[in-house]
Amino acid sequence: MSATVHHLLLTIENELNTLGWWQDEPPPPGALQSTQPFCLDTLSLPQWLQFVLLPRLRDLLAAGLPLPARIAVYPMATESMKGAPEETSALLEAIAQLDETLTGLPVEREA
Known part of the structure; x- marks a missing residue:
């Protein structure tokens, strides 16, 4: 899974x-010290x-530590990228695959 x-x-x-x-x-x-999920109040999703x-994930991989088993970045990513002028489908798909790989559960893609 780490590869x-x-x-x-x-x-x-x-x-x-x-x-x-x-x-x-x-x-x-200070922007990285936010207590909000996804640092919503201080950072953009990118x-x-x-x-x-x-x-964080690279550090865990490098140290051989367990990766999170509960992660749901895809829903936040799809919401934050609504109306983005750029083509974001490849980024969203990679995020969905990351969620699926870490949780072992399928992600319902946006239509």
Whole structure:
């Protein structure tokens, strides 16, 4: 499973780059201290993916620690990307696959 998760993390990173959403500079440290789910009050979802989710999962993989078994990023991603002018289907699919891989449960895709 770790190879699959690693591949999906790379795919998410590549899609963020393709969409022009990858940032060279991190947000201010205080933005990462949010107590809200997905740092909703301080970060955009692409920022949360880049600066919170990807690093945490990569750290867990590198340390050989258990990965989360309860994760539901796809519903938040579909909601936050409604109305986005860019083509986000590949990013959303990679996020759905990550949710499925970690939970072992199918994700209901948006139509």
